[in-house]
Amino acid sequence: MARTSAPENSRARATGRRRSGRPGHDADSVLRVAARVFNERGYDGTSMEDLARALGVTKSAIYHHVSGKSELLRQSLEVAMDALFAVTREEGATDGRAIDRLEHVMRGSVRVLVEELPHVTLLLRVRGNTEVEKRALERRRRFDHLIADLVREGVVDGDIRSDVDPAVASRLLFGMVNSIVEWYKPDRGLACEEIADALTRIAFEGLRSTRG
Amino acid sequence: MARTSAPENSRARATGRRRSGRPGHDADSVLRVAARVFNERGYDGTSMEDLARALGVTKSAIYHHVSGKSELLRQSLEVAMDALFAVTREEGATDGRAIDRLEHVMRGSVRVLVEELPHVTLLLRVRGNTEVEKRALERRRRFDHLIADLVREGVVDGDIRSDVDPAVASRLLFGMVNSIVEWYKPDRGLACEEIADALTRIAFEGLRSTRG
């Protein structure tokens, strides 16, 4: 009797060298699949049985790689936040005028969002229900604060319009950025740069045609 | 022994006339509370026991008002979608230039979003896991399609810049609108119009200062 759908198998050839021991999943491939399934059915809506099916193994096999369901969430959220904070430490995010640093962080966030789509998507849906989620939300709040500061600086510099509340503006701005996870499909479709271009055009110059 | 927290009680005085029978919750007040708790803990993360606690009754009492958990979700999503589609039938959304109709729908969506915050928030988090959710997503797709058409028309009219893909633009636009549910707090804070103003300014004129 065949399986209903091919399981996702991979101890990544990324390293090149094969490891000893029985082949199959390792902690990394389990995390990748888990993040994807969590996004499809929601974290609470995903049972360990669902995960096992997607991995092509039994429930109990998962516990060989990870201590439990919430640990999978923890690792996924960590990957996402690490990548986002890495952007804020890049040269373009620390040097130059505030409005340019803001654009750099926006473009970098789009890049991270596309590269780590499942993890970031998961992060953006966290509600703060458990301790793991609360810690991630705390970190996200620090990131948001950083953005709001950039907008405020831009207003002081005279580069950003002063007739909108910087706090509201920064939230709307990253609301736009984050909304990408709702519709972006990695395979068919737009490159990361095209989206970032459209985003920054709308964000800084606006949608209205400027001819005439 | 006292309850740990005051239950939310209300057979709304909205109607004025008291009904006969034992006072307490009715179907409407159960739905309101349910939508709020669903948002706090997520739909899948909310047990009927959680709902009962928030209502100040036992689990079984809920089934006197509604047939089950998924029915509560169904009703909530219906309220949200009905309100959003009502906006698209208003005069300002059917007459005039496309860009003005677009602005009307955006402002109307903000208004609906603020007025029906819990229901709309729930709608925006639906993943399409169950039949009820799939039906809601279908309706939402029709709404999104309507917006994309408005943007396309605006480009043809020459009112909206043509160097961004209308499909991407409309998604980013309503990504910005929808993100409001992530941070808007009804009590303390901004009026609906202030947010709509900031939103339309950024969306149409952009964030960059235009002086000089």
Added chain:
DNA sequence: TTGCAAACTGAACGAACGGTCGGTTAGTAA
């Protein structure tokens, strides 16, 4: 061929889940 390391199985656990049911309580109106 043997030894080892890593991945995996199948059965089972207590807890929590959504939902059911027969009976009870608290108001309104005659």
Added chain:
DNA sequence: TTACTAACCGACCGTTCGTTCAGTTTGCAA
């Protein structure tokens, strides 16, 4: 007082949940 209506309770059901555990399978290297 009585009849009626609507809200509610408590015990219980079958199922699914996350997790555990003792043992088995598989490929690689010595």
